[in-house]
Amino acid sequence: MSMAVLWLACAAQFMVVLDVSVVNVALPSIQSALGFDPVGLQWVVGGYALVFAGFLLLGGRLADLYGRRRVFLWGLALFSASSLVGGLATTPGVLIAMRAVQGLGAAVLAPATLTILTTSFPEGEGRTRALAVWTAVSSAGGAAGNLIGGVLTESLSWRWILLINVPIGAVAAVTALRLLPADAARATRRRLDAAGAALATVGVTAVVHGVTQSRTHGWSGTSTLAALGVGAVALSAFSVVETRYAPAPLLPPGLMRLRAVRTGNVVMLLAGACFIPMWYFLSLYMQDVLHYGALATGVGFLPHTVAGIAGARLAPAVMRHTGARALIALSALLSAAGFAWQSQIGADSGYLSGLLGPALVMSTGMGLLITPLTATVTSGIDPRDAGAASGLMNAARQIGGAVGLAALVALAADSSRHVFLALAGICATVAVLAATLPPPTRDRK
Known part of the structure; x- marks a missing residue:
């Protein structure tokens, strides 16, 4: 039964991560079909990522307050319904709105999958192996999204990159009803911190919007400063609400006193700022510079998929010999080397010389x-x-990805090489911060 629950959690996580990247290779087709301008097109990716990031804290707390099976099913229903409407959209506004609602469904669903996993497997070697499978599936979802998106876009239509979620969601819901135990009735009697969730979402969205505005208006522009100011105020208010007024805080005070939680999530934020934007820039490079079609671009990401899965499956065995901190540092340095290598890419680089090795x-x-x-x-x-x-x-991973994408889009206006050098620098910072993390089994108080 535990393995069946693991694969259910992994299937749902695959769907969530898939929809971060599945639209990348379809962006030119979406732009042509619905008449997006270049700035608006970014929000097909960014709108999902932003709402996903902003509401993840609320989504995680929902599983604690209302029950894991119940929240898992809520997330599936919301995600599948918005995929249906988005797949049928005929205007840019409707598509962006439905991508945002998809992000909300994903924010409810993703923490539930990890919570189900961590509460089904006791801490130790068994949980580490389960996390490795979950990580491998997440990596596969991110990279396979480009291949699946390419196949669906070229063989059917870009619309199917969203419509395909509907039957998958239905099968997952039926499976969840059979596998997951019913939630205790007491889980529904605690109050929800909706104000904290709203403030977190407004704050994150405003900060990312401000970073995006800097591309056209500069860092001293009125719209840039206004958005950043709103973000700072909202996030400050969120801190006050969480520590003083929330009946059931999204971030329980005891949780934030744990050193590994504080430092580990900073590391996760920086990791997200590296890995999520990578798909966006490499997808555009393959299509705009190498002139690949959607399917060829998806196939071009296969080495990323295979290497990511292999790394995740190797991680538990390597961890037994090196420990978690050393492996985090070594893997971050390995990624930094890959990004530095990728920065050498140019207009005359072919796939084998410019993409395969760094991938x-x-x-x-x-x-x-x-x-x-x-x-x-x-x-x-x-x-x-x-x-x-x-x-x-x-949330840390997705916020890092959203802010990283917005900042790097501005940097890419000068040179794509600068983008990958910046990513290499962020990975090097992750390696340094790894030294401050305690081992997973240590008391963190």
């Missing part, structure tokens, strides 16, 4: 990194706060 290096590093980092951040957590911890970890 194997940086994706292997990515696969090796996430398992020990997840094990470190989620071990030693009170089961009553497992959802909040899962939501925080997922």
Whole structure:
């Protein structure tokens, strides 16, 4: 039964991560079909990522307050329904809106998958192996999205990159009803911190919007400063609400006193700022510079998929010999080397000389990194706060990706080489911060 639950959680996580990247290779087709301008097109990716990131804290807490099976099913329903409407959209506004609602469904669903996993497997070797499978599936979802998106876009239509979620979601819901135990009735009698969730979402969205505005208006522009100011105020208010007024805080105070949770989520934020934007820039490079079609671009990402899965599956064995901190540092340095290599790419680079080698290096590093980092951040957590911890970890990764994408889009206006050098620098910072993390089994108080 535990293995069946693991694969259910992995299938749902695959769907969530898939939809971060599945639209990348379809962006030119979407732009042509619906008449997007270049700035608006970014929000097909960014709108999902932003709402996903902003509401992950709430989504994680929902699983603690209302029950894991119930919240898992809510997330599936919302995600599948918005995929249906988005796949039928005829205007840019409707598509962006439905991508945002998809992000909300994903924010409910993703923490539930990790919470189900961490509460089904006791801490130790068994949980580490389960996390490695979950990480491998997540890596596969991110990279396979490009291949699946390419196949669906070229053989059917870009619309099927969203419509395909409907039957998958239905099968997952039926399976969840059969496998997951019913939730205790007491889980529905606690109040929800909706104000905290709203403030977190407004704050994150405003900060990313401000970074995006800097591309056209500069860092001293009125719109840039206004957005950043709104973000700072909202996030400050969120801190006050969480520490003083929230009846059931999205971030329980005891959770944030754990050193590994604080430092580990900073590391996860930086990792997200590296790995999520990577798909966006490489997809555009393959299509705009190498003139690949959607399917060829998806196939071009296969080495990233294979290397990421291999790294994730190797992680538990390597971790037994090196420990979590050393593996986090080594894998971050490996990714940094891959990004530095990728920065040498140019208009005259072919696939073999410009993409394949860096892909194997940086994706292997990515696969090796996430398992020990997840094990470190989620071990030693009170089961009553497992959802909040899962939501925080997922939020850190997605916020990092959204802010990183917005900042790097501005940097890419000068040179794509600068983007990959910046990513290499962020990975090097992750390696340094790994030294401050405690081992997963240590008391973190």
